[in-house]
Amino acid sequence: MNYINVHRKKLMVPSFFQVYNFGGGNGDKDREIVYSEFTEDTPALINYYYINNEYPHIFSNKIFDNVTDKYTNVGDLYNDIRKMLISKGEIYGKYSSPDYDFNKKVFLLDSGAFSIIKFIAKESDYNIDKFMDILPLHIDRYYEFANQLHFDIVIGFDLGGKYTEKDGEKDDDKLMAFLSSMDEDLVNNQILEHTIRYLKNNPSYYPLVLATVHGRTPQKYAENTRYILSLEQKYGTKFWGFALGGIASAKQLDDSWFMNIDFRPIGNKPFKDTVAPALASKIVRSLIDDRPIHALGCGGYPSILLNYFNGATSFDAASPVRRVGDGNEASTKIVFNPTPSREGFSKYFMGGINSDGTIREGKCGYIKLNEVPDKTEMCGCKACNVAGNIHNIKVLYSLKSIDSEANYFSRQLIGLHAVMQHRKLCEIASNHHTVDEFCKKYNNDLFQGLLYVHKSINKGS
Numbered sequence: 001m002n003y004i005n006v007h008r009k010k011l012m013v014p015s016f017f018q019v020y021n022f023g024g025g026n027g028d029k030d031r032e033i034v035y036s037e038f039t040e041d042t043p044a045l046i047n048y049y050y051i052n053n054e055y056p057h058i059f060s061n062k063i064f065d066n067v068t069d070k071y072t073n074v075g076d077l078y079n080d081i082r083k084m085l086i087s088k089g090e091i092y093g094k095y096s097s098p099d100y101d102f103n104k105k106v107f108l109l110d111s112g113a114f115s116i117i118k119f120i121a122k123e124s125d126y127n128i129d130k131f132m133d134i135l136p137l138h139i140d141r142y143y144e145f146a147n148q149l150h151f152d153i154v155i156g157f158d159l160g161g162k163y164t165e166k167d168g169e170k171d172d173d174k175l176m177a178f179l180s181s182m183d184e185d186l187v188n189n190q191i192l193e194h195t196i197r198y199l200k201n202n203p204s205y206y207p208l209v210l211a212t213v214h215g216r217t218p219q220k221y222a223e224n225t226r227y228i229l230s231l232e233q234k235y236g237t238k239f240w241g242f243a244l245g246g247i248a249s250a251k252q253l254d255d256s257w258f259m260n261i262d263f264r265p266i267g268n269k270p271f272k273d274t275v276a277p278a279l280a281s282k283i284v285r286s287l288i289d290d291r292p293i294h295a296l297g298c299g300g301y302p303s304i305l306l307n308y309f310n311g312a313t314s315f316d317a318a319s320p321v322r323r324v325g326d327g328n329e330a331s332t333k334i335v336f337n338p339t340p341s342r343e344g345f346s347k348y349f350m351g352g353i354n355s356d357g358t359i360r361e362g363k364c365g366y367i368k369l370n371e372v373p374d375k376t377e378m379c380g381c382k383a384c385n386v387a388g389n390i391h392n393i394k395v396l397y398s399l400k401s402i403d404s405e406a407n408y409f410s411r412q413l414i415g416l417h418a419v420m421q422h423r424k425l426c427e428i429a430s431n432h433h434t435v436d437e438f439c440k441k442y443n444n445d446l447f448q449g450l451l452y453v454h455k456s457i458n459k460g461s
């Protein structure tokens, strides 16, 4: 196992970052904080937008009012949030909750830029000159916020991806017209330069900063990495590492990312989404030294192996807890019926690797809770040990109408087991030197398909 030293905390290489979206909703997002002990010291990614009441949104929590006047440490803040939620009764009555200290986690701050960009666009009456005038102030406040709360790592501010593809945004004509009039590459490069100037002027800045790389094609990605390296030369200062932006979803990507791969022998799913993160990791790794690379939003289970073996050192994904959120009220009444149903169920992560390092039975991926066989072996993670067996999880899940906390608890047992599976894969991957070597030991359809993708990406290199 390899580690990077991050402010005297050990960050595993590779690392899966659990996304804490407290402040971006209630329900499961609250309980994920309450039951943090289940994922131990798994590092955390937090979205600035949700924990900063400068930008109003419907779930704004008053604990975040003037938060930098009240706290100097993000771990202390999350310890207090957890205490607050537990004292509000957002915990299952039959579970005895141990002490937990968030200060042992590595915290990474991401901007949640798209929501902030929308806010600034509106504030500047959709006028690009006004927008460019006030943008740097918002960026500086973001970096200052990370410094005041002593976040360990901060992602360089950026515009936050492809605007034309965002759900629901197409209805907002003014915003869409504004965004499409903007030269994204140019603005992102200006933000990069602004950031490196900020670092130059703030030599005692506490958080470690990742430069965010963008590019519509693999060639553009390489070009942008070289641009960042040239900025470092120009200003005589270095970023701590690199964050890979804009590559999390294959749907939004240019065809050039997939040119060397014939998906017919393996199928598109889930392999297509793993290609760009792997290729981007490979491109950036080939141009930089041994600094960290974080693949933003690319920590889905199928992506982990190829991210790592192509050069990424960490990644994040909200999917484990998002899949839990698929469960609706009606599903809690039919959870003991294994017949496939059209109701939305919380989804359980099947397959993967047990805590003792043995491969788990079943196809890797999420399935509806009612379809999970009661005899499914538990993986040995903390959540699985507390649950005891799948039937117990279903019983807790079914109690929604009489004890909603029992239902929330079952959902965390499901979601945090999935988080620990992602973490376990990171741990096992790091003990191998090549994808080949890993796949000889861990042989299932997913890993074999990934081996094929890996060979296609690395053909001729």
Ligand SMILES: [Zn+2]
Pocket: 378, 379, 380, 381, 382, 383, 384, 417, 418, 420
């Ligand atoms: Zn488990």
